[in-house]
Amino acid sequence: ALIPKVDSPQRLNDFRPIALVGSLYKILSKVLANRLRLVIGSVISESQTAFVKDRQILDGILIANEVVDEARKSNKELMLFKVDFEKAYDSVDRGYLDDVMGIMS
Template structure:
């Protein structure tokens, strides 16, 4: 339910340069725009610098406090922030040791792979880097 609601508003809080996971935007648009910029710079014989970021273990690296701060700066309502904290801060995991799972332990950061909320929450966390 939260992912579906967030899907409808994410485009209004995420910069236009972000093309993945945003309604009415196509992930390939980013590649096409980058190619056009490079072609135009070459034609005009202008210097150009491109910056590409590839986050290693992207979802695992999201700090929950940082995500909450970003959502606060984006003016998300307190109730929304509480719901998101409840979703991410209650995560647990276990590890397979010799084929048997260990007892569950609480996680301290990160977003869950496969959770429909995770792509949108990662976008919010990454967008926070744009406003530093």
């Protein structure tokens, strides 16, 4: 977009370019975040500890450490496994995502 630098612009040099994408992005992302906040509790599992308000990314690690310590103290066998979801966002169920977005509108 261009805005005039002078009162009566006649030439291209009389205009100044401005970028609205940054502002639009900020506004739209804030609107979307506020809308998602309304339904996030019914979509996100209670066991998810990262990227949710009032939960910490380290909570899962702390819980795992406590479980391991308790198993050691009580001589119980324990098996843990870690899954790294490579390209996790590529595996999002688009139909489910559409349904959630439909509920929000």
